[in-house]
Amino acid sequence: MTTETAGSDKAEGWRDTTIDDAQERANPQTAQAVERIKRLRQSIDNVDTAIVSLLAERFKYTAEVGVLKAQSGFAPEDRQRESRQAERLTKVALDAGLDPSIEESYREFVVTEAKKRHQRIAESMPRS
């Protein structure tokens, strides 16, 4: 466990700092910052729990879409849908105060994962 002095500019120390109770005790001058970081991390963890739970629902929905597409002979990809999604979510991001490049990375990640799965479903189905 590293508990290097706050403000240390040793290359090794700068790359990775363990922020925990030991860090707090060892460096009273940054204890308040550590306390605040710990509280923020709890909020970040709560957000992550919510997002991962929502992703679980999202991929249940897209799995069902994948089966319906394969059964109907539709392609895994629907570019019109993707461009509407992009436009809508960019607006949501801007309204929420999120850097649109992060929203774009999120969208790329979920759409790519969903299409990969749609492709796999299509390949595993007997063609009518």
Next chain:
Amino acid sequence: MTTETAGSDKAEGWRDTTIDDAQERANPQTAQAVERIKRLRQSIDNVDTAIVSLLAERFKYTAEVGVLKAQSGFAPEDRQRESRQAERLTKVALDAGLDPSIEESYREFVVTEAKKRHQRIAESMPRS
């Protein structure tokens, strides 16, 4: 707009299918599937709105963490924190019925974006 026949196996058609009202009218045999896909897409859109809104909150929290870390001379990276996050979120994913590889991609995406931003904040701050 492509409205190719359902079940078409033309290579071009297979790659991209626009699923919309025109598709529904043109192919009565798959109209029910199109109807169901449209309903699922509405749920997917609702989930995406929720996730993008939560990402906006997440990156507000990590921006604050970035400033606190830079002010205190802490590194952008905290590998112990990352390994605890990984362990916790994998469990959340499994409990929620989400493929852990999707959770892993999500975590990699947000942690990488947050660290990039922490690094930028650190570089923009005068060193004490």
